[in-house]
Amino acid sequence: MRPAFSGTHFLCYTKSTSMPFITVRDISYSYIHMQKGIRRQNAVLDSVSFEAEKGELITLFGPNGSGKSTLFRIISGLEDAHTGEVRIGGTPPARARIGFVFQDYRSSMLPWRSVVDNVALALEARGNMKHTAIGKTALGYLRQVKMEEYADRRFWELSGGQSQSVAIARALAYSPDVFLLDEPFSALDFEITLQMMLLFLDVWSKNKITTLFISHQIEEAVFLADRVIVLSPRPGRIQEIIPVPLSRPRHPSMLTTPEFFTTRNNVLAAFRRGLQTSYGS
Amino acid sequence: MDPKSLRNYIYIIGGPIVIILVWWIFSAVNTMFEDPLISPLFLADPFAVLQTTISLFRADTIETDIFNTLRRVLAGFLLGAVIGVPLGIIIGYFRRIGDALEFIIDFFRSLPAAALFPFFIMVFGVGEFSKIGVAAFSSSLIILVNTTYGVRGVKELRLMAARLFKLSNAKIFYAIILPESFPHIFAGLRIAISYSMILVIFTEMFIGTETGLGKRIIESQEVYRTAEMFAAIILAGILGYIINKALLFVERRMITWEGKA
Structure with a gap:
């Protein structure tokens, strides 16, 4: 049986009346490198297109090298695609506010600043805040991720989960149009990952920020998402977009429901089909 | 005091005491022989050195030497820092400029600064600046x-985060690049102050110097005032040690995150 949203039908909206908030249209990207004096192209992304509703949470799931991180760099405007275009709220990414959370929290935060001052960096970047208001506002964001009592700590005193909570608070403090999270919990163990997923869902639902979330854990990808985008191996193409029929708010008990397993299996099947089309014959 | 830290102190103090004891025994045994291993003229025992040191302070002459050496070391070092830090930032930040200057810097860095002293004397005369200049030259390059x-070692991810926040280049520079390079800058400063010390003591031994520990060392050596020479050498060592520790203290205050992130 074909899943509801297969590779050829990806331009389906969950609500057909509303305008998409993020539009990714026909993105292709190749790394160019020299090999024995010959210029070679290494295709990383191949005509990737999808759309996200305002406030939607989409996870991207795909094998290593499927260009997920490259796609994020393009969506965030750090890198230009070779073909295609990205629109966030109708504007190019360079004009949108991106709240980015990296996997490597140790090298993305500033160790010479305290926890609260790291969050303050995002407020300084907003550029519209009085200096005196910044500290208090930053504390408010830390409260949202339950890290207020760690405000004056330094990062080496924090665990991985705590550091990523602060990273989420910092991204949130930028008052972003879009959240981009690149495998934020993959360095954490299962129990902490579960806690962090619930924390993140809480932040997301309260602030209604459109979110793209790269995951390499299938349970995480399904549990968080409204829709899961499954990417094929390099060069990354959209294999399938799979809607998640679980209700909100999500609860850990949903991890054992038949709906969860069915969706998980659909994602896994799509993932395997992607591998077969690439390496099959 | 808990026994563990007491034991640590015993080791810390014990080491130097053993060395002084060995020195003392050696010089004592040495003088017992009719035909000593080292002529007593060249070897002062620790107590003679201590006595000489005290009398040098009593006579109010050694302070001027210490002060002048310190002044030159700090002047050379600070001048080196004032030149070296901004230039290093420019060269690190603008890669093209770095590429253009790489050979020249590597060349002068490989050149022993002491070799330039005669040239500095020729240009600046035998006065203060030739000594400070050599120390500054060496310090600034390090x-x-x-x-x-x-x-150049600023973490790519931090720059990426800063660019995503659309921070201005100036803000990226002083909020991220500068603090991140502090540990390296300080490592350079600590090596540089030692070099400045070496070069000042060395250049003080040459003609045209009135005061300074280097001058004191060479002067007492020339007239075989061995105890005084040792006293000046040890004072130079103590001065170097204190300068280094002071800089380390400042570094630890300013850079709390080193090795932790």
Whole structure:
């Protein structure tokens, strides 16, 4: 049986009346490198297109090298695609506010600043805040991720989960149009990952920020998402977009429901089909 | 005091005491022989050195030497820092400039600064500046190279985060690049102050110097006042040690995150 949203039908909206908030249209990207004096192209992304509703949470799931991180760099405007275009709220990414959370929290935060001052960096970047208001506002964001009592700590005193909570608070403090999270919990163990997923869902639902979330854990990808985008191996193409029929708010008990397993299996099947089309014959 | 830290103190103090004891025994045994291993003229025992040191302070002459040496070391070092840090930042930040200057910097860095002293005397005369200039020359290059490494070693992810926040180049510079390169800059400063000390003591031994520990060492050596020579050498060592520790103290205050992130 074909899943509801297969590779050829990806331009389906969950609500057909509303305008998409993020539009990714026909993105292709190749790394160019020299090999024995010959210029070679290494295709990383191949005509990737999808759309996200305002406030939607989409996870991207795909094998290593499927260009997920490259796609994020393009969506965030750090890198230009070779073909295609990205629109966030109708504007190019360079004009949108991106709240980015990296996997490597140790090298993305500033160790010479305290926890609260790291969050303050995002407020300084907003550029519209009085200096005196910044500290208090930053504390408010830390409260949202339950890290207020760690405000004056330094990062080496924090665990991985705590550091990523602060990273989420910092991204949130930028008052972003879009959240981009690149495998934020993959360095954490299962129990902490579960806690962090619930924390993140809480932040997301309260602030209604459109979110793209790269995951390499299938349970995480399904549990968080409204829709899961499954990417094929390099060069990354959209294999399938799979809607998640679980209700909100999500609860850990949903991890054992038949709906969860069915969706998980659909994602896994799509993932395997992607591998077969690439390496099959 | 808990026994563990007491034991640590015993080791810390014990080491130097053993060395002084060995020195004392050696010089005592040495003088017992009719035909000593080292002529007593060249070897002062620790107590003679201590006595001489006290009398040098009593006579109010050694303070001037210490002060002048310190002044020159700090002047050379600070001048080196004032030149080295900004240049290092520019060279680290603008890669093209770095590429253009790489050979020249590597060449001068490999050149022993002491070799330039006669030239400095020729240009600046036998006065203060030739000594300070050599120390500054050496310091500035070490500081420059370390600063360049620091600026270039800024974590890519932090710059990426800053660019996503659309921070201005100036803000990225002083909020991220500068603090991140502090540990490297300080490493350069500490090496540089030692070099400055070496070069000042060395250049003080040459003609045209009135005061300074280097001058005192060479002068007492020339007239075989061995105890006084040792006293000046030890004072130079103590001075170097204190300068280093002071800089380390400042570094630890300023850079709390080193090795932790």
